[in-house]
Amino acid sequence: MKEVLVIYYSQTGQLFDIVSNISSSLEDEDINVTYLQITPKDMYEFPWKKEAFFDVFPESFLQIPSPVEEPDPKIFNKKYDLVILGYQVWYLTPSIPVNSFLKSENAKKILNNTPVITVIGCRNMWIQAQEKVKTLLVSCNAKLVGNIALVDRHINHISVLTITHWMFKGKKNRLLGFFPKPGISDKDISNVVTFVPSIKKALRANNYVGLQKEIVKLGAVKIKPFLVLADKRANLLFSKWANLIYKRGKAGDPKRKKNLILFNYYLLFAIWIIAPLVFIVFLVTYIFMYKKITREKIYYSSVDTKNN
Numbered sequence: 001m002k003e004v005l006v007i008y009y010s011q012t013g014q015l016f017d018i019v020s021n022i023s024s025s026l027e028d029e030d031i032n033v034t035y036l037q038i039t040p041k042d043m044y045e046f047p048w049k050k051e052a053f054f055d056v057f058p059e060s061f062l063q064i065p066s067p068v069e070e071p072d073p074k075i076f077n078k079k080y081d082l083v084i085l086g087y088q089v090w091y092l093t094p095s096i097p098v099n100s101f102l103k104s105e106n107a108k109k110i111l112n113n114t115p116v117i118t119v120i121g122c123r124n125m126w127i128q129a130q131e132k133v134k135t136l137l138v139s140c141n142a143k144l145v146g147n148i149a150l151v152d153r154h155i156n157h158i159s160v161l162t163i164t165h166w167m168f169k170g171k172k173n174r175l176l177g178f179f180p181k182p183g184i185s186d187k188d189i190s191n192v193v194t195f196v197p198s199i200k201k202a203l204r205a206n207n208y209v210g211l212q213k214e215i216v217k218l219g220a221v222k223i224k225p226f227l228v229l230a231d232k233r234a235n236l237l238f239s240k241w242a243n244l245i246y247k248r249g250k251a252g253d254p255k256r257k258k259n260l261i262l263f264n265y266y267l268l269f270a271i272w273i274i275a276p277l278v279f280i281v282f283l284v285t286y287i288f289m290y291k292k293i294t295r296e297k298i299y300y301s302s303v304d305t306k307n308n
């Protein structure tokens with residue numbers, strides 16, 4: 001019997017739909033699936049209030065853990081052949097609940113010496129978040145063997161508008177009745193089962209060599225070079241903002257509130273003014289960057305870490 005553990009957190013249920021599609025198709029007479037839902041001790045309210053949405057920025061980005069509930073002790077009774085880790089991105093970083101879990105002693109016990117497939121469900125900026133998850137997995141002595149990244153495929157600015165509507169109103173429906181539906185399409189959520197036969201084969205053989213290449217061919221990951229660049233640049237700027245705001249005190253502190261309002265305006269400026277300018281520079285310099293872009297596409301599609 002092969003034992004698979006599915007670890008996930010999901011606020012709206014989108015990520016849960018993705019991982020449960022994978023696991024129900026994975027389950028078989030010789031494959032048993034167990035679930036571990038990460039539950040923060042202080043729940044994040046959904047739909048988000050605007051202030052709360054921005055207030056999680058510094059702790060998300062700086063990867064400061066916050067308490068999560070202890071897993072059911074039965075989880076520790078088994079040694080898992082494979083872990084499927086479903087996570088979403090908050091501010092270019094694994095969400096606070098997932099980051100908190102990965103930094104816990106429980107994660108170290110569960111993931112030690114265990115193959116892990118990450119399943120990302122986000123708007124579209126996950127590349128640097130995955131680099132951060134790679135580091136966290138190394139600190140748990142886990143082995144990343146696969147990655148599936150599902151995103152909103154609409155153009156960046158459309159997805160910003162529609163996800164904001166979803167996050168603040170709480171409904172995954174069309175903004176103003178005519179924008180596309182926010183988040184990952186229903187089709188992509190159901191098509192995630194396409195990757196399962198390859199995962200099953202690797203799990204049964206206990207051999208994950210070549211798995212990522214195989215599922216990338218099936219569309220598990222699509223790298224958009226402009227988003228790679230935007231993600232890197234935004235990480236540099238977010239780092240300055242996050243440190244500045246974090247130093248202003250805890251949630252509710254008036255100084256912090258003032259800085260969060262400034263950050264909100266900055267974010268709007270960055271999305272609507274800076275990003276289009278960077279895009280023009282990206283297009284103009286594309287030909288000179290071609291080799292680097294190709295190298296990065298290969299690296300970010302893979303499960304390699306920078307130092308191997």
Ligand SMILES: Cc1cc2nc3c(=O)[nH]c(=O)nc-3n(C[C@H](O)[C@H](O)[C@H](O)COP(=O)(O)O)c2cc1C
Nearest residue numbers: 010011012013015088089090091092122123124125
């Ligand atoms: C506070 C916050 C920040 C987010 N930041 C990002 C981000 O930087 N990049 C991205 O692609 N998606 C981002 N998202 C979207 C999430 O990754 C995710 O798609 C959405 O929250 C639904 O996930 P769920 O499965 O938890 O319901 C953010 C969402 C929230 C709530």
